[in-house]
Structure formats: C-alpha cells, structure tokens
Amino acid sequence: xxxxxxxxxxxxxxxxxxxxxxxxxxxxxxxxxxxxxxxxxxxxxxxxxxxxxxxxxxxxxxxxxxxxxxxxxxxxxxxxxxxxxxxxxxxxxxxxxxxxxxxxxxxxxxxxxxxxxxxxxxxxxxxxxxxxxxxxxxxxxxxxxxxxxxxxxxxxxxxxxxxxxxxxxxxxxxxxxxxxxxxxxxxxxxxxxxxxxxxxxxxxxxxxxxxxxxxxxxxxxxxxxxxxxxxxxxxxxxxxxxxxxxxxxxxxxxxxxxxxxxxxxxxxxxxxxxxxxxxxxxxxxxxxxxxxxxxxxxxxxxxxxxxxxxxxxxxxxxxxxxxxxxxxxxxxxxxxxxxxxxxxxxxxxxxxxxxxxxxxxxxxxxxxxxxxxxxxxxxxxxxxxxxxxxxxxxxxxxxxxxxxxxxxxxxxxxxxxxxxxxxxxxxxxxxxxxxxxxxxxxxxxxxxxxxxxxxxxxxxxxxxxxxxxxxxxxxxxxxxxxxxxxxxxxxxxxxxxxxxxxxxxxxxxxxxxxxxxxxxxxxxxxxxxxxxxxxxxxxxxxxxxxxxxxxxxxxxxxxx
Numbered sequence: 001x002x003x004x005x006x007x008x009x010x011x012x013x014x015x016x017x018x019x020x021x022x023x024x025x026x027x028x029x030x031x032x033x034x035x036x037x038x039x040x041x042x043x044x045x046x047x048x049x050x051x052x053x054x055x056x057x058x059x060x061x062x063x064x065x066x067x068x069x070x071x072x073x074x075x076x077x078x079x080x081x082x083x084x085x086x087x088x089x090x091x092x093x094x095x096x097x098x099x100x101x102x103x104x105x106x107x108x109x110x111x112x113x114x115x116x117x118x119x120x121x122x123x124x125x126x127x128x129x130x131x132x133x134x135x136x137x138x139x140x141x142x143x144x145x146x147x148x149x150x151x152x153x154x155x156x157x158x159x160x161x162x163x164x165x166x167x168x169x170x171x172x173x174x175x176x177x178x179x180x181x182x183x184x185x186x187x188x189x190x191x192x193x194x195x196x197x198x199x200x201x202x203x204x205x206x207x208x209x210x211x212x213x214x215x216x217x218x219x220x221x222x223x224x225x226x227x228x229x230x231x232x233x234x235x236x237x238x239x240x241x242x243x244x245x246x247x248x249x250x251x252x253x254x255x256x257x258x259x260x261x262x263x264x265x266x267x268x269x270x271x272x273x274x275x276x277x278x279x280x281x282x283x284x285x286x287x288x289x290x291x292x293x294x295x296x297x298x299x300x301x302x303x304x305x306x307x308x309x310x311x312x313x314x315x316x317x318x319x320x321x322x323x324x325x326x327x328x329x330x331x332x333x334x335x336x337x338x339x340x341x342x343x344x345x346x347x348x349x350x351x352x353x354x355x356x357x358x359x360x361x362x363x364x365x366x367x368x369x370x371x372x373x374x375x376x377x378x379x380x381x382x383x384x385x386x387x388x389x390x391x392x393x394x395x396x397x398x399x400x401x402x403x404x405x406x407x408x409x410x411x412x413x414x415x416x417x418x419x420x421x422x423x424x425x426x427x428x429x430x431x432x433x434x435x436x437x438x439x440x441x442x443x444x445x446x447x448x449x450x451x452x453x454x455x456x457x458x459x460x461x462x463x464x465x466x467x468x469x470x471x472x473x474x475x476x477x478x479x480x481x482x483x484x485x486x487x488x489x490x491x492x493x494x495x496x497x498x499x500x501x502x503x504x505x506x507x508x509x510x511x512x513x514x515x516x517x518x519x520x521x522x523x524x525x526x527x528x529x530x531x532x533x534x535x536x537x538x539x540x541x542x543x544x545x546x547x548x549x550x551x552x553x554x555x556x557x558x559x560x
Contacts, residue, residue: 046488051484056482069087070088092140103182124142130217136184141167141168141169141204154191168192171186192224196227209306215268223292223294241271246287248291249284269326284327295391297309314336316373317337318370318372319337320388321369337352365426374386385417392408396472398473409476411464413462415453453478464477
C-alpha cells in the first residue's frame, strides 16, 4: 500500500475531494467482494471478573436501550486508586478504592440536555485536566435540544441547513477536587450544530504522557464525526478546512485567542498560519467518518513522544485504526480503510473499490490497522465484528504476553482484538486477531467455562467500551446493562516458573502433561486444547537448549 502523507498534498485535499465528487466513476470500477481475510481467532486467553454494577438510569426521561449506558472509564491523573465513569444519560461517577460515588449528572445540570434518540447522544465524553488535583478542571461533551433563546452556535452548518441538535463542550471547575459530590462553576467552550444524532462528538482527551514544557501539554483533542452527512447525502459538508465535520480538533482549553474567546489555539496546530481566513485553526487532522476514541502511546525510551492512534468506525465494510498526525487527511468520504468509496452515487456508496492508479495525487493517509466486518454467517451472528471501539497501548503487568501490543475492542459483539505494535504500519496495515475471554468463576480455577461477551449477554448487543486504570490495566464497560469488568490473567494458564526442553512432552506441577512446540504453542493434555505461550520472548539457555518459563508466581500481581 502506497503511503500518501505529504503535508503539501493535504492543503489541496479539499479541492481534490471536490474533483472526486464531480468526476464520474470509470465504467470498469467494479466493487470488491471481501478484499481482506476475516480476522483469525488466536489461542490467547484472558479472564474477566465483574468489578462494578452501575445503577439503572432508565428513569431519566423517555429512556431506551439497556439499563445503563456506560460510555467511558478513565483514571484520575495523579491518583492510583480512582476511576471515573460516565453514563450517556447524564451521570458521572467517581470510584475510589472500589467505592462508587455519584459525582454529578448533566441531566440535572443542563435544562436542555437530551440523551435521545439514543445511539451516541447524551453525555458522550469527558476528559480530566492533567492538573486537576490543583485546578479542579474537567471537560465534558453533551447534546442539547433546539430551543428558543439558546446561545448562538460557534459552528453553524455553513449553508443554513436546520440542525437536529446541538453539541456542547463544557469546562467544569470543582471547588474541591477531592470532594465526591460536585460543587463549582462551569463555562461553555463551544457549541456545534449537529446535522443528525449519529457520528457526533466522540472522544475528548488530553495527552497525559506530555509533561509541562512539551508542546502538547494541556491541549484538548476533540473528535467529531461526519454527523451522518454521508447518510444524509451531504458529502459537501466534509473534506473542508472552513468547517469541522469529520475532523479531530486540538485546542488550548484555558486560552482565549480562539474566535469566540473561550479557548485558545495551540501555536503548532497545522493551519494556524494558513493564508485563507476561512480556514479553521482548531483543525488538527481531517477525513474521518467517526473517530471514536484516541489512544496515546507512552513516551518512548529515547524520550521521543509516542504515537497517537485513533479508532475510526467504518461505513459498511472496513474498520480501521490510524496514526494521528497534524495536517493529515484520512480520506473519508472517499476512502474507507485502504479502499475507495464512491460518495456521490447512492447506489454504489455502500461498496468499496480498488484505489485509483493516481492515488498518490490525492494525498490521503492510510490506517496502520484495519479489518473487514464479519460476514452475516459468522458464528457471532448478529453481534459480529462491525464497529471498532476503544483502543489502548497495553503497558500493564497483569497480561505480560500483551506488552508492546495494541489492544482494541469491537463494540456490538464485545470482541477483544490485538495487534503487535511492530506490525502496525501504514505501508502494510495489520489485520488484528481476536482472543478468547473466560469468565472468572469460583471452584476449579483451571477449568472455568470458555465464553464470549456475545454468550454472556444471550446474543443481545453488548455495546462494549474499554478503559484503563492508573497501572494500565484494562476494564470493560457494557452499555447494555451497566456492568463493568476488570480483565485479568487467564486462570487456566497461570504463569509459573518452569525450565523445560524446547520441544516434546513435559510433566509440570500445575498443568500436568504439556506438549511444547518450537513455535510458541503449548498443548495442555488435561484441558485438551492448545494455548499460546510467548516462548520466543523468554530467556533461553543456549548450551542446554532449555528455556525458562518466567512470569507471575502470584496470580494477579503482575509478571516478576
């Protein structure tokens, strides 16, 4: 796959997009039928245990779609034992040492707040300022109904089209950052007219790996999808630098040099010095259908900044993850993954096509990870993989075999996916693998039932989201029923210290007879299945040909 990331080309991307809309499709432009292989299921395992049951919020207005609609889980910066979780219907919770506190609710705080008609509407996202312990500031996004007398939008739809609702970004300042019930002040940063309820405001986030003095410290990233412009036959609202649909913005929330004076523009944003006065300097990158979540890689050992990955939900065929960089154009609505979309022809726009021979001229940037949606006859049935969710650069201790991997989830069926970081490449995007989830049960820890979230929820839509705590360990949220789970090491495969030959049958104290292959796989006779073990990652005695199974002598405490 050709990589087209030249900054100069990006300036001309909106013009090229208009040419794409105007040009008829070549007669020989035939749609592609499943041009990528289906994701494999790897024999790696994790277990989940229920961590919290959040309250039902069905009584908050004319509610639908599950008992509670959990959306995000984030660690409070500088706190080792505190997690924040929000419900799309309005509540924000703080969980300290496992104890849940009802912090505040946008349902109560904002008279025009709406969380209907479901999907992504309501209290979509929050971000905690890196200096929250000192300044008490955090940020939220939510939707409001159109009512008379409300403030004018900062971002009206350019041609005066009537919006369906308003999206609002708000700064909150707590009087006491340690209080478990909010008291303080708030102010609006921006108001955005939303064409429809889908693909609106998504992740807002700070790069918490940046430190004071870094150019990225204290800047707020704001992900905004196409608000269904593609479905509403309005591709003209996308691929623009004078409007913000389908973009990721980056602002200084405590600055004042933005157009409305409520936020600032980072000096190194890519279009700050653009010669066109209509260009929006808030834009950091463009060309996204639904940039759902951001993941920030820790600072690298050499001190250089880590990458930022954005999980982007596709249209009908491809889900993708891209490496976010300033000034890049990621192609929507003319690209879905590494394939062409015909945006101006309703009869053809649900299909994908080969890239044109002159693709480099358009300057589009392609993903580092992508996968094709599961077919209708997939074993996951109606909850097949079809919408990429959250993603993380795993650096915890509970799952040592997933270090240096990017872990993500697919939303509807609750599938967990992974890609080794060294395989995530724009020139050859990686296809992730799924892995198996077990439920942690009492009794024989070596033989709990293998299950999936699809089975746990009796075939209904899971609506999984994912977050991490201060130690980088993974938590899973289900928008279906308000349950939250912690991901643990698989009890069937406890990490213990062994020294065994590299191949052949070996008697072990804890697992009984196992067969070791030269590749990193182990057949456990008593369980009757194969399991993944990262043999090649462990130290080997070259003289004897033996390797040492070095890891966790105390399950749950991390690798030693």
